Amino acid sequence: xxxxxxxxxxxxxxxxxxxxxxxxxxxxxxxxxxxxxxxxxxxxxxxxxxxxxxxxxxxxxxxxxxxxxxxxxxxxxxxxxxxxxxxxxxxxxxxxxxxxxxxxxxxxxxxxxxxxxxxxxxxxxxxxxxxxxxxxxxxxxxxxxxxxxxxxxxxxxxxxxxxxxxxxxxxxxxxxxxxxxxxxxxxxxxxxxxxxxxxxxxxxxxxxxxxxxxx
Amino acid sequence: xxxxxxxxxxxxxxxxxxxxxxxxxxxxxxxxxxxxxxxxxxxxxxxxxxxxxxxxxxxxxxxxxxxxxxxxxxxxxxxxxxxxxxxxxxxxxxxxxxxxxxxxxxxxxxxxxx
Numbered sequence: 001x002x003x004x005x006x007x008x009x010x011x012x013x014x015x016x017x018x019x020x021x022x023x024x025x026x027x028x029x030x031x032x033x034x035x036x037x038x039x040x041x042x043x044x045x046x047x048x049x050x051x052x053x054x055x056x057x058x059x060x061x062x063x064x065x066x067x068x069x070x071x072x073x074x075x076x077x078x079x080x081x082x083x084x085x086x087x088x089x090x091x092x093x094x095x096x097x098x099x100x101x102x103x104x105x106x107x108x109x110x111x112x113x114x115x116x117x118x119x120x121x122x123x124x125x126x127x128x129x130x131x132x133x134x135x136x137x138x139x140x141x142x143x144x145x146x147x148x149x150x151x152x153x154x155x156x157x158x159x160x161x162x163x164x165x166x167x168x169x170x171x172x173x174x175x176x177x178x179x180x181x182x183x184x185x186x187x188x189x190x191x192x193x194x195x196x197x198x199x200x201x202x203x204x205x206x207x208x209x210x211x212x213x214x215x
Numbered sequence: 216x217x218x219x220x221x222x223x224x225x226x227x228x229x230x231x232x233x234x235x236x237x238x239x240x241x242x243x244x245x246x247x248x249x250x251x252x253x254x255x256x257x258x259x260x261x262x263x264x265x266x267x268x269x270x271x272x273x274x275x276x277x278x279x280x281x282x283x284x285x286x287x288x289x290x291x292x293x294x295x296x297x298x299x300x301x302x303x304x305x306x307x308x309x310x311x312x313x314x315x316x317x318x319x320x321x322x323x324x325x326x327x328x329x
Binding site: 001002003004005006007009010011012013066089091093122124125129148151154169181183184186187201 | 217224225232238252253300304326327328
């Protein structure tokens with residue numbers, strides 16, 4: 001007997017992501033799913049972002065395979081933070097986020113960053129209930145990355161190019177990164193930053209504030 | 216890379232539907248996987264076979280139909296499919312105004328139950 005099954009394989013995840021989104025909307029919080037390879041500078045970007053005087057209350061969910069170093073870095077800046085250890089899983093999924101929502105003062109927050117596990121593949125597939133996805137690429141990773149990992153570039157609303165202070169010391173072709181990224185996703189907003197020097201951070205934070213205000 | 220979580224979700228969905236329809240076992244499952252979905256068909260089959268033992272799908276065979284990345288060009292009005300996992304410009308006219316219409320599938324199509 002043949003039975004039709006019209007369903008996405010990720011249906012269960014998508015359902016929980018929708019429920020997360022409902023809770024975020026009710027609390028009026030703008031949620032960013034922040035994704036990158038390991039070591040691109042996600043936590044450094046958050047430290048820089050949180051240090052800007054925005055008048056906005058920002059919370060963070062830290063996703064890591066193990067350890068709580070990142071959460072401690074955020075906590076030192078006085079922001080509400082929850083650490084998730086995936087225990088080996090290469091991405092955060094909607095249920096992991098749902099499980100920790102009670103540990104955050106959602107009603108008090110304007111913005112919530114979900115720092116995903118460092119990985120350029122899987123996090124792009126799993127919705128967690130976010131308003132937007134933002135991708136960070138450190139320029140030392142090389143200009144071949146947009147075409148090697150197209151999905152993440154296609155799914156993101158903004159691409160932050162980090163470690164721009166290192167450009168003089170590398171052979172990386174920044175124009176190629178820009179061109180390929182925009183070919184994959186013409187609506188992508190690209191920011192050049194250096195989390196080391198702080199260069200470019202205000203422009204990114206202004207854009208973020210503007211997006212968050214629209215919620 | 217996340218084929219195990221996908222296989223687990225897949226087994227849950229088909230087992231649930233099998234039970235709801237009043238059948239005892241699943242003989243086969245057909246799914247469509249797009250080339251741009253980030254899923255390796257071999258790894259998905261491996262994970263499915265490794266995780267099916269305690270479910271109604273324990274004897275089921277997983278069949279995967281791969282879907283090429285395809286699009287429609289607004290410049291030359293052609294429908295196209297490509298071998299790559301992405302489209303940078305229309306393979307017919309080189310234009311940049313195109314919509315990607317296929318390649319992200321992760322869909323369960325149907326299953327054989329008894």
